[in-house]
Every structure is written in structure tokens, then in C-alpha cells.
Amino acid sequence: MISIKTFIKPLIAGLLLAGVISCSDPWEEHAETSDTNLSVNLGEALTASAQTSEFGKLLTETGYDKILASSKTFTVWAPTNEALAQVEASALASAAAKKLFVENHIALTAFSSVAQQDTVTVKMYSNKYLEFKFGKVMVDANVIEADKYTSNGLYHIIDKALTPKKNIWEFVQSKASTNAMSAYLIDLNEINIYSRDSVQKSLALPGIYADSLTNSYFTNVYNLNNEENKYTFFLLEDGSFVTETERLRPYMNRISEDSTTTYTNYFTVRDLAFHKAIARENLPDTLVSKFGVKVPLNDATIAEEIQLSNGVVYVMGKLEVPLATRLLTTIIEGEEPFQFSQGDKRGNTFYREKEDPSGNIFNDIMIQNHRVNRFTIYYGASNLYTTTYKVYWRAINDIQTNTFQQRVNIGGFISAVDGSLNEPFAELPYTNVAPNVYEEVYVGEFELTLKGSGQTLVSLMAANSTSDGANTLSLDYLKLVPVIK
Template sequence: MIILNLNYKRLLVSLLTVALVSCSNPWDDRESNGDSNLDVTLNEAITNTAEVSQFGKLLIQTGYDKVLAASKTYTVFAPTNEALAKVDAAILNDAESLKKFVANHIALTSFSSVRKNTEDKILMLDDKYLIFKGSTAIGDAAIVTADHYAANGVFHIINKALTPKLNIWEYINANKGTSAMSAYLVYLKEFSIYKEDADAKAKAATGFLADSLSNSYLRNVYNLNNEKNSYTLFLMEDAGYNAEVTKMKPYLTKTSNDPKKDSTAIYSSYFTTRDLAFPKAYKKSELPKTLTSRFGVQFDVDQTQIVGEPIQLSNGIIYIMKKVDVKLSDRLVPTVIQGEAYTGYGNGSRSSFSSRELIDPTTGLPYNDIMAPAPGAAQFYMTYAAKDMFSTTYKVYWRAINDQLTVPISQRLQVGGKLQITGIVISVLNPLKDFGYKDVLVKDYNPFLLGSFDITQSGNIDLITLWAGTVAKNPLTIDYLKFVPDVKK
């Protein structure tokens, strides 16, 4: 029995050794494979290979022959002579375009066809990324023969030239003259949606991260100029785009300081377009029935509205849409402010309150809230702020948990206005709405409707004040505030 176990172990070791050898990377074994190309550089190996000799000439013409003669290691995807014959003459006859074209076939370091991953996203020398599928494909080109080794790298022969594609942002810029939505997105380089955008653009003017900071859309939604990530954008035709913008105008009323600018139209366009970009490249067969934007807006993806084929770009996909009809009830997302997201407090110290992590006994779910059980003075208060409020009527709720007392807690919410200090008295001057003191019942875990108020000018509410009672050591508690916008009749 001992002899059988020993023989079994020897057999297992032998099998593992064979498996490891058979799965090794050909690039690591190149010295012993007898390939004469191992004595020459990539540039020489490509030039001497008849099937791709025309690409070898382009390497010399663009100066990349010297790059591929250097000591660094490279991977080249060399198109056949037949594939090069189909390349647009405008690319081949323009020095700058030709250089970018050739660079899109070269990657730093060695990528053999033996890969751990089914596919890898690799960076080309023109700063574009391509998907490499082992011995199968690179980008939208098929690999004819893989793993031709040279002294400083490897080249694969492909059946189609890898003409550099525009990225999504480059495509938008190229179509700003024929697309109203594209023109608007480009315009946001000049117009700052938020004050923070103007500060970022000042930095961008000095060259500091200019690609992501120079445009309000790139900064606040997604940087569609980023080659490393992948995106999907729904780009509406003019009629559908204008209809969606018009739907939003009653909810984004703004008075402009510049008579030449229609702020209502500008912000209505922003709140329409911000929900049409997504951080993944969805193939048509993979498009979900519904999508939810990063701003919480959900809409149905109606594939019958797609015009033509998806536009495949270097960092994602654009779908040209006749329209993307989003219901106003979905577009007008409620604003929820968590109790922990306070902007300030007063009539008490930081030790007066704490953030709690609790379990809701009615649902079994965890939640966080703020509790000030016994502030050191009367009318302890906490302040909050709300961003991107629509010009409409809002219903206001709070969820406040009174689980430490046996009697109701009295507290008050004021929306808008400015804090005013008169002697030792702190109050809010000219609030948009004062809901007065309301009772927080004992162990009531339901949201409580405080009432409603109107906003006539869309924008931010910089001051929302939650007050404890008027008697010293009156407690204060808050899980969240919720502002629910009404759809106008």
C-alpha cells in the first residue's frame, strides 16, 4: 500500500509538470523555440515578413521603426498588405493622421496570445485602448496568425487595419454643427452649471486636468473624454431632445443676470442630458429594459427609437435616438437629506449630539440617525442644505425616531432664509417656510408629513434649520428629511 501511494504521488507530480509546461507563456519560452526572428528587432522582423511588408514601410515613414528598434519591449498588431490597401487615402496622405494610425497598432510591453484573461483592455501608443482577445481578435480586427517573436517583442498579423476611432467626446465635438444636443454639451465649456465649475475651469485654463474640468458636463456627469473607461450615451435627434427640454422648463425657472442667456433653457437642457450617460458600454443585445442614471432618474429603454446601428467609439457606444421619453414623475427625483449630513449646529456643543447606528424594529433593516438627548441650552439647532431643487410645490417629510423618552419630543423645521443673531438670540430671517413645532411621537418609525411649500426659482436651498424645543435640554432627533416635488397640473 505504501508503494502504491508513492507511485501515485510520482505520477501526480509528472502530470502537473506536463500541465505547467504546456500552459507556459510562449514569450517566456522564446529563446528555445528556434525562431530566427529572435536575432532581429521588431521593426526588422515586420519589414522582412512579406505578408505585412507594407506596414513595415509605414513604420519607416512615421519614424516608428526607430521606436521598435529600441531596447524596450513592444507588441505590434500588423495588418496584412491587403488590409492596408483598404485604408482611407486621407489618413495615409496626412502626416499627423498617419502617425496616429500607426501608433494605434503598437502597445508597450509584450502581449502574447496566451492570456490568463479571456480579454484584456490594452493601451496603444496613441493613448487609445483596444480589447485584445488572445489569439482571436484585437479591436474589430481578427488575428490571422499570432505570436511572431522578435528580440524586443512580439507581433500578430491581423486582417483589418486598426484605424483610430473617435471617443464619445470627440464624436460630440465633431457633430456639434448638426446636433442640438451635441452643441449644448460642447457649450457647457463656456457656461458653468455650478459655482464650483467656474473654479475648476480656472484651474483647467492653466492646464491642470483640463480634460475633465473644462466642461460642466464632463465634471458633473461623466468624463466622456476619458479613454480608459467605457460609457454609453443616448444622443437624441433634435425634435426628441427639444421636446424633453421643454417638458423640464416649468421646473427649472431661473432669472438670468445676463439678458443674452436663457438660464431656464440652459438648466432644463442640463437636467435632461445628465440622465442620458452611463458608465458602461452596453451592446445592443445587452441593453436592459430600464436604466437608472447616477442622479436616480429611471427610464424605459425603447429600442424602437434607436436610429441606425450603434456607433462604436474608442471609449464606448453612442445610440442615436429619435427620443428618450422620460416621465416627469421619474425625472423629478425627491431630495433626501440624511440627518448625519448636517452643515452646522448651534446653542450646544458637538458633545450635545451623536450619530447612532440602529435597527428598525418594524423592518429589521439598519439605519443611522442623529440624537441630541439633552442639549445644554434651549433651542439647540442643526442646519442642512439642499441642492438642485425644482421650481414646483414640495411636500416635506421627516423621519425622526423618539425611542428614549416616554413622551413626545417637540421640534421645528424652517426652510430657507438666513440665520440672524441678535444679542444672544439666534433666529431665521425670512424663511421660505416655517412648519412650526410638531410632535415626534414615541417609537413612531413612519415618515411624518410636515406640510408643503412652493419654490418659484429653482436652485439650491443653502439653509434648512431643525430646532429643538424652547426649554433647556429639550431633545432633538432626526433620521432624514425628504422633499418630494409635485408634477404640475
């Protein structure tokens, strides 16, 4: 990337440009010759060129001839008249389309064909990002004449127009009337999956589409409207979308049918976007989603492949994610509580970094000698499924010589008066925490039949005792393992 000033005289221009890029032959050649283009701006040069005069007409029609006459520095990849004649009429069907088309050929600052980098990603005036392989190719157009200098930049003549492509979100929007999954994704403009979504949407910047998190999918998964990153996205045809959501639906029971449908759909589609563009020939047999779900792939079920400006969409005739991998185990780290029950016991609370007998480092929490019966630590678990869960813990008792007991409770409400737990829907039995046991221990099971208020609280409760050593709490982690029905 080269930054060029505005030049008064051709000779001065050439010398300055040569100074910006050392050992750059094209710049040095222009320092030694009298190139008449250096006395005209980019708009004038492109309009006057016999090869690019039709593109010059588009510049004038869209007002970009004036922009390219300014004192800023630009690079233009200008299609030949023959290349422009091959552009589909839809790409130039309106004033807005023509403007976007022209913008997709112009970049601010200068990009010469001579540089140490082989490829650079260029932000165009269209806000799209295109790859320029120096001296050879801009996207899939060949550079037939490079480094044509003018008073305020340079242009390269290419053999194919750079017609702007939709990004993934624009493609999804275009399919909303014919594809059920696309329609649902658009609905997430108005639906908040989590309470934080409304906060993010309120902070969205209107008019700056790449960074406006106006959709719950953008907020919680990936912003498929962002041109700066590349994604791979799997869009299910209606039959596959129905099959996947119906298999998941029994595990997403909520207070109403509409709410159940919303969350079933979300937990189906959230695992179908990946933060890189993967060519079809490089697709593995399994991808792991942002949330840890293993998504198996079969090339034979890809109905369509669409290359877009910020990645690739694969339309899937079938994509089946087994429930065994879809229903993720919930891990709750002991050292990450959000609240405690009554009394300030910070002096009795220890966040520890320890090493187990195998040499593995772990972090946990231990609360000792607090002298409060049934003292409780609270955790959240918002993404549980409506099914039976088996519960395991690793709780390390490495300081006391005696065994103590603690229990896990599921659901309920925290009293605003004293911070105690009220109305849990599952109370697992008190379980011994014997000295120096580092293995995972099974502590019971519970069934979640309905998701809603009071269902996402998980708590660890001490013994009903005020005696030191008897009411200790310790937790490395809790593991909630869902059972497939």
C-alpha cells in the same frame, strides 16, 4: 502580458522568454531554433516582411521605425499589405492621422497568443484600449500569423487594419455644429453647474486628455473623454432634445432666462450617460442613471448606433423620461448637517445608530438638554425643482416619555452674528414628536417658485423654550416630495 528584456543573442533571448512564461510553446520553440528575426528589431522585421512591407513604410514615414528599434519591448499588430490597401483615405489623410493610425497598432510590452487569459485589454500607443483575444482576434481583425519574435518584442499579422475610432467625447465634438444637445455639452467647457466645477477645471492636467476634467459634464456625470472606461451614451436628435427640455423647464425657474435654459438642459442630459457599454441586443427596457432617474428605452426610437473607442452612442429620434421619474424625491439624512445655530452644543449632540422595532438599523441625530430656545440644525438641498413639495420626516423620540415639538423651515440665510435663521421663505408648522413613533410623518408643504441664493437652505428648529425635554431635536431623515404640476 509578458515583459521582455533586450537580448543579445537569439539563443539567450529564447531561453529568457521561456523562463518568463512557463509551458508557453511558441517561446520554447524559439529557444530551440535559430529564428533570424531574433537578430533584427521590430521595425526592421516588419519592413522586410513581404506581408507587412507597406505597414513598414508607414513606420518609416511616421518615425516609428526608430521607436521600434529602441531597447524597449513592444507588440505590434501589423496589417497585411492587402488589409492596408482597404483603409479609407481619410484615416491616412495627414501626418497626424498617419501617426495616430500607426500608434493604434503598437503596444508597450509583449502580448503573446499563448496565455492563460482568454482576453486582455491592451493600451495602445494611441491611448486607445483594444481587446486582444489570444491567438484569434484583435478587436474585429483576425490574427493570421501569431507570435513573430524579434530582438525587442513580437508582432502578429492581422487581416484588417486597426483604424482608430473616435471616443464618445470626440464624437460629440464632431456633431456640435449640427446637433443642439452636442453644442450644449461643448458649452459646459465654460459653464459651471456647481461652484466646485471651477475648482475641478483648475486642477485639470493639460495635454492628458483622458483625465482632464475640463467640462462640467465630466465633473458631475462621467468623463466621456476617458479611454480607460466604457460608457453608453444617448444623444438626442434636436426634436427630442427640445421636447424633453421644454417639459422640464417649468421646474427649473431661475433668476434669468439664460440661467433657466442652462440648468434645464443640464438636468435633461445628465441622465443619458451610463458607466458601461451595452450592446443594442442587451439594452433593457429601463436604465437607471447615476442620479437614480429611471430612463425608459424603446429600440424602435434608436435612429443610429455608433461603436466608439470607449463605448457606444445611440442617437435617439425620441426618448421621453416621464416627469414622475425625472423629478426625484430629495432625502436629507438627519445625521449629515453642515452647521448648527448659536452655541457649542457638541456635548448635547448624539449621532446614533439604532434598531427600529422591525429590526432595521438606522442612523439619526438627537440633541437634548441644550437650553437654547429655537436651536437649529442646518442642511443643504441644492437640486430642488420649482414646484410644490410635500414634506415628511421620520423623527424618533425613544428616550423621553413626553412629546416635544420641532419644525422645518425652507430657505433663508444664517446670521453671521449668532448663527440664527433669517428670512426663510417657508416655515412649516410645529409638529409633535411623540414617544416611540417609527412611522414617517407628514409635516406640511411649501412651494418653491424660483431657484437662487437663499433657496437651498433646509433647517430643523427646536421649540421656543429653554426647558430640558421641551426643546429636544431628533431626525432620522427628511423627505421632500415634488408635486407634478
